[in-house]
Amino acid sequence: MRVLFIGAHPDDCEFFCAGTLAKYAARGDDITIAISTNGNIGSMRHERKEDIAAIRHVEAQNACDIIGAKLIWMDIDDEYVIDSRQTRDMFIDVVRRARPDVMFTTWKMKDYNPDHDITGYMAFIARINSTIKLIKTEHPPTEKIPVMFYCQPTGGANFIPEYYVDVTETMDTKVAMWMAHKSQNEEWADDMFHVDILKMMKDNCAYFANQTGSSSKYSEVFRLCNTFPIGAAEPHKLLP
Ligand SMILES: [Zn+2]
Structure with missing residues (x-):
């Protein structure tokens, strides 16, 4: 599966x-991670935006390498994902490159960060429009509309999960991938928000796992993109 x-x-x-994603990767599925912005203002300690983007590109590649995921670096300036014809076409071409059976994206219903919201909305548009032949981009149109899930917003605020994936076994991999983003976990999270973001990430997953009433220690949670056409009669079966 892709x-x-x-x-x-x-x-x-x-x-x-x-x-x-680590659970999908462990069973041999093909994983692509696309990142709309280059994160080029995500530091208080560098003067040049291009230096920050270069550091973060390397960190993202290192994280992808941990699970063997392909990286698509879309290189939009951080905090400037804007709904435009050009942006829609960029997202459509990402879907055409990856040709997914299932997609995940950021929550589009008001996370704290507008890039999250608009990226989720652009993915929502691209999911269907990637199949339309008269929209021309670099890669050929896809044949089917994938099932799509939204991830939780940051911290899980204002979010009622529909689907829980037990990630107890892959939590170490998730943490290793997060630690690959040294510029963020060693500098930015503390400089900007004064939070221990690794603790926050683990606490968040533990909080959702508690909701399941199961032996799961950590869960990641999702909501289905439930507008027509959902794309599968039993979409939960596409989760690992
Ligand atoms: Zn973000």
Whole structure:
């Protein structure tokens, strides 16, 4: 199966669904991680935006390498994902490159960060429009509309999960991928938000796992993109 995650920032995947992607990867599925922005303002300690983008590109590649995922670096300036004709075409071409059976993206219903919201909305548009032959991009149109899930917003605020994936076994991999983003876990999270973001990530997954009433220690949670056409009669079966 082919799996595509489209996130806004180079560390979004790790925070929102890396444990789930690691489960797909472990069973041999093909994983693509697309990142819409280059994260080029995500530092208080560098002067040049291009230096920050270069650091974060390397970190993102290192994280992808841990699970053997392909990286698509879309290189939009951080905090400037804007709904435009050009942006829609970029997202459509990402779906055409990855040709997913199932997609994941950021929550589009008001996370704290507008890049998350608009990336989720662009993915929502691209999911269907990637099949339309008269929309021309570099790669050929896809044949089918994939099932798509939204990830939780940051911290899980204002979010009622529909689907829980037990990531207890892949939590170490999720953490390793997160730690690959050294510029974020060693500098930015503390400089900007004064939070221990690794603790927050693990606590978040533990909180959702508690909701299941099962032996699961950690869960990642999702909501289905439930507008027509959903794309499968039993979409939960596409989760690992
Ligand atoms: Zn983000």
